[in-house]
Amino acid sequence: DVKVTQSSRYLVKRTGEKVFLECVQDMDHENMFWYRQDPGLGLRLIYFSYDVKMKEKGDIPEGYSVSREKKERFSLILESASTNQTSMYLCASSVSIPSTDTQYFGPGTRLTVL
């Protein structure tokens, strides 16, 4: 079975802090994704990556950056956390292009920015 893990289930940070959210998948998937989920807004794509060192902006990349140095790991970085980035963050992976193939999700990280 595919396993996607996220470094923390719950995280509390202060405004202005640099925040790293880590995601690891164990099935050699090409594609990895970061979403945020908010009530009434559904899932919104922040960034995705087709391959190591490749990244593409999603629908809401502002205030975020990503890093993919190894195929299995995709990190989401909040350079200077703000309260409006309080949200549930979900990482996902899929086998290959097309990236519209089935996605496998991690358990999510609930981030609170105070």
Added chain:
Amino acid sequence: SQQGEEDPQALSIQEGENATMNCSYKTSINNLQWYRQNSGRGLVHLILIRSNEREKHSGRLRVTLDTSKKSSSLLITASRAADTASYFCATDSGSRLTFGEGTQLTVNP
């Protein structure tokens, strides 16, 4: 705006009843997927239906796709309390999936 929009937003039924959720979308698709999310957890893939398919079954799940109406439905038969979750449709829009806001299904024992 969301490519996929689920209807209803919330559904409450008794155990044993069938649950039907609908999804409408705006542009042409290659496939449509349904996912389930238990409270506070990640999404789990349920079923994928391709644009050239009209109906697909998986256990107690039945998915239909009407590309002329740009709509899909997910039917869960003989529901159980454990089916309580949010259900999302996702449509491909070229290089990515776009998720709707979901239907919250509550199955009362």
